[in-house]
Amino acid sequence: MTGGRLFAKVGRRKSKYGDSGKGFLTGIRFLLCIAMIWIAGLAAESQNGMSEAAAAENVPGFEGWVQDGVGLLTSEEEEALEKECSRVSERYHTGVYIITTPDFGGGDIKIWQNQIFAEYGLGSKTSGGGVMLAISMAERDWGLVGFGAAQEAFTTYGRERLGEKILDDLSDGDFGDAFEKYVSIAEDYLAAAEKGKPYTEDHPYGEGWRIPMIIGVSFLLSFFVSLSVVLSWKKSMNTRVCRDGAMEYMKSGSFHLFNHSDRFLYHTVTRTKRQTETHSDSGGSSGMHSNSSGTSGKF
Amino acid sequence: MDFVQYKCPCCGAALAFSPKTQKLSCNSCGNQYDLETMEEYEREEQPTDEQDLEWEYRKTEQGAKRTEDGSYICPSCGAKIEADENTVSTVCPYCDNVVVIQAAASGEFEPDVMIPFQVKGDEARQKMMHFCKGKRLLPKNFRDRSYLKNLRGCYVPYWLFDCKASADMSFHATRTRAWSDSDYDYVETSYYLVSRAGTMEFVHVPVDGSLEMDDNTTESIEPFDYTGLTDFQQAYLAGYETDKYDVDAKTAMGRAKQRLYNTAEQVLRGTVKGYETVTVKRRRLASKEGRVLYALLPVWLFETAYGEKKYQFAINGQTGKMVGELPVDKGAFWKYLCGFTAIGTVVCSVVGILLFGGVL
Numbered sequence: 054m055t056g057g058r059l060f061a062k063v064g065r066r067k068s069k070y071g072d073s074g075k076g077f078l079t080g081i082r083f084l085l086c087i088a089m090i091w092i093a094g095l096a097a098e099s100q101n102g103m104s105e106a107a108a109a110e111n112v113p114g115f116e117g118w119v120q121d122g123v124g125l126l127t128s129e130e131e132e133a134l135e136k137e138c139s140r141v142s143e144r145y146h147t148g149v150y151i152i153t154t155p156d157f158g159g160g161d162i163k164i165w166q167n168q169i170f171a172e173y174g175l176g177s178k179t180s181g182g183g184v185m186l187a188i189s190m191a192e193r194d195w196g197l198v199g200f201g202a203a204q205e206a207f208t209t210y211g212r213e214r215l216g217e218k219i220l221d222d223l224s225d226g227d228f229g230d231a232f233e234k235y236v237s238i239a240e241d242y243l244a245a246a247e248k249g250k251p252y253t254e255d256h257p258y259g260e261g262w263r264i265p266m267i268i269g270v271s272f273l274l275s276f277f278v279s280l281s282v283v284l285s286w287k288k289s290m291n292t293r294v295c296r297d298g299a300m301e302y303m304k305s306g307s308f309h310l311f312n313h314s315d316r317f318l319y320h321t322v323t324r325t326k327r328q329t330e331t332h333s334d335s336g337g338s339s340g341m342h343s344n345s346s347g348t349s350g351k352f
Numbered sequence: 353m354d355f356v357q358y359k360c361p362c363c364g365a366a367l368a369f370s371p372k373t374q375k376l377s378c379n380s381c382g383n384q385y386d387l388e389t390m391e392e393y394e395r396e397e398q399p400t401d402e403q404d405l406e407w408e409y410r411k412t413e414q415g416a417k418r419t420e421d422g423s424y425i426c427p428s429c430g431a432k433i434e435a436d437e438n439t440v441s442t443v444c445p446y447c448d449n450v451v452v453i454q455a456a457a458s459g460e461f462e463p464d465v466m467i468p469f470q471v472k473g474d475e476a477r478q479k480m481m482h483f484c485k486g487k488r489l490l491p492k493n494f495r496d497r498s499y500l501k502n503l504r505g506c507y508v509p510y511w512l513f514d515c516k517a518s519a520d521m522s523f524h525a526t527r528t529r530a531w532s533d534s535d536y537d538y539v540e541t542s543y544y545l546v547s548r549a550g551t552m553e554f555v556h557v558p559v560d561g562s563l564e565m566d567d568n569t570t571e572s573i574e575p576f577d578y579t580g581l582t583d584f585q586q587a588y589l590a591g592y593e594t595d596k597y598d599v600d601a602k603t604a605m606g607r608a609k610q611r612l613y614n615t616a617e618q619v620l621r622g623t624v625k626g627y628e629t630v631t632v633k634r635r636r637l638a639s640k641e642g643r644v645l646y647a648l649l650p651v652w653l654f655e656t657a658y659g660e661k662k663y664q665f666a667i668n669g670q671t672g673k674m675v676g677e678l679p680v681d682k683g684a685f686w687k688y689l690c691g692f693t694a695i696g697t698v699v700c701s702v703v704g705i706l707l708f709g710g711v712l
Binding site: 263264267268270271272274275276278279280282283286287289290291292293294295296297298299300301302303304307308309310311312313314315316317318319320321322323324325326327 | 360361362381383385386389392393487488489490516520525532534535537538539540541542543544545546547548549550551552553554555556557558566567568569571575608610612614615618619620674675676677678680685688689692693694695696697698699700705708
């Protein structure tokens with residue numbers, strides 16, 4: 054705004070003094086641009102510093118696999134999840150993490166997860182890969198990010214499917230169940246990736262009902278089509294019909310309408326309440342500039 | 353003192369005359385009606401039976417006494433021929449000559465008009481074979497064509513009804529209008545009393561006069577081309593079987609009335625336009641210049657039995673139109689149903705799994 058005003062003033066001067074001030078004004082503009090870029094750089098650095106500081110503040114220390122900063126889990130649940138995450142992480146050489154925070158500071162939770170992952174040096178010691186489910190209670194955000202080699206197992210489809218599977222539990226406040234499912238599904242994903250067939254849209258996860266459903270629908274469809282064909286054959290076996298009228302025996306042009314009236318009697322009005330549309334946020338997926346990819350949404 | 357009370361067509365509550373609006377108004381639902389409308393509505397509400405139509409019988413007396421004792425002597429070979437009281441002509445089983453029974457084909461049983469056969473026996477056989485062709489559900493033992501031996505040409509007795517009809521009918525009709533505001537969807541249904549009256553003329557509405565013939569069969573082979581009608585001549589009967597009527601004109605009139613009422617309703621209903629629903633409320637039909645003719649119309653008949661059921665096929669002896677009911681092989685029905693279902697299930701499943709099963 055200030056810059057705009059300055060340029061406006063300079064513009065008016067230019068018109069007043071003519072071409073003689075051209076070099077001087079260009080120099081002023083150049084200096085102003087340099088100054089603005091420098092100020093913007095300082096602001097960005099300061100923000101990054103604040104974000105990292107906020108990340109560090111929100112997660113005072115990351116030990117083990119589960120960091121329940123909000124206290125959503127009982128100690129038994131947390132212990133059981135720790136064991137399970139540890140087992141899966143060791144088996145598949147991929148760190149499986151769960152983190153909850155009261156408030157991650159706003160913005161994109163996936164970027165915050167990246168910062169946590171980098172700051173605490175998370176990931177498998179052998180492959181460096183990992184996957185992290187993060188919950189922030191203030192924004193009611195969830196985020197799922199795969200790091201390094203784990204991105205192969207946690208494809209965009211896989212992350213969205215996992216999100217669908219746990220979203221109801223998160224919304225209902227059943228965080229223990231949601232995290233249990235997350236670890237279990239993560240193990241399935243890692244196992245599938247190990248076999249070279251990670252879950253994708255062409256290799257969907259947890260949709261074993263599809264084939265019986267396809268066969269059932271095929272049977273019903275075929276049965277009804279076949280029935281209609283055979284019944285039409287059966288119908289063609291009988292061409293006898295009872296004639297209700299005698300239209301073909303009415304003398305052509307003999308009909309004369311000599312009286313007609315349309316009297317309005319009354320009317321009724323019914324009204325039904327209109328259904329209001331409800332909006333719900335669905336998770337979004339995005340690739341990030343670092344060696345990770347994530348999916349996030351609201352619960 | 354007589355009290356007049358009108359009931360609201362909408363809610364059934366009693367209506368009261370409003371001096372302010374000069375209308376009958378309902379205190380219950382708030383509707384208001386013109387006096388004229390209510391008088392017409394009340395008239396239409398009165399229960400009325402469909403009235404009988406009047407016909408002029410050409411034959412004043414029916415069912416004359418049979419003079420023969422049931423047996424006849426063939427004029428060609430002198431053999432004794434058995435025939436029932438309805439037989440007008442038959443074929444002598446000994447010499448194959450056609451015998452016309454004079455007593456039954458004269459007097460009150462003499463037809464007014466007839467249409468001579470125009471379709472030959474061979475053509476009728478061809479049509480029957482064509483009718484059976486491509487019928488996958490036809491029983492195998494029905495395909496040996498033995499039924500073709502039972503082909504016989506018959507003059508079937510019909511009553512032809514002519515009249516000028518005057519129809520007066522009323523209908524209940526509704527029209528709807530829908531709109532919405534930010535909170536509600538509204539549907540307004542308007543109710544109308546629609547009256548229509550008109551005249552129409554019917555020519556030769558046929559009703560078969562034979563108990564032996566199935567009504568569905570005789571009506572299915574219609575229509576006949578009445579330009580081919582001629583006065584009755586016994587010579588046309590030669591070579592064909594002929595029965596005289598055993599359903600008199602008075603009895604047949606019931607079916608004619610039914611068909612005329614339905615047609616009049618169809619015609620008048622066709623003039624009621626611009627409504628979503630139309631239901632008939634009252635039907636009245638009056639006839640004048642009603643006339644009945646006794647006619648013999650040509651029909652080729654096949655009769656055969658399959659299982660415990662008798663099947664009858666008929667071909668219009670003038671136009672060649674064929675109708676009938678073929679027997680259905682239940683085994684073949686289930687075989688095709690199960691076979692098609694199995695093949696369809698396999699094909700659809702393979703395609704479905706390839707497209708939606710995530711296999712590819």
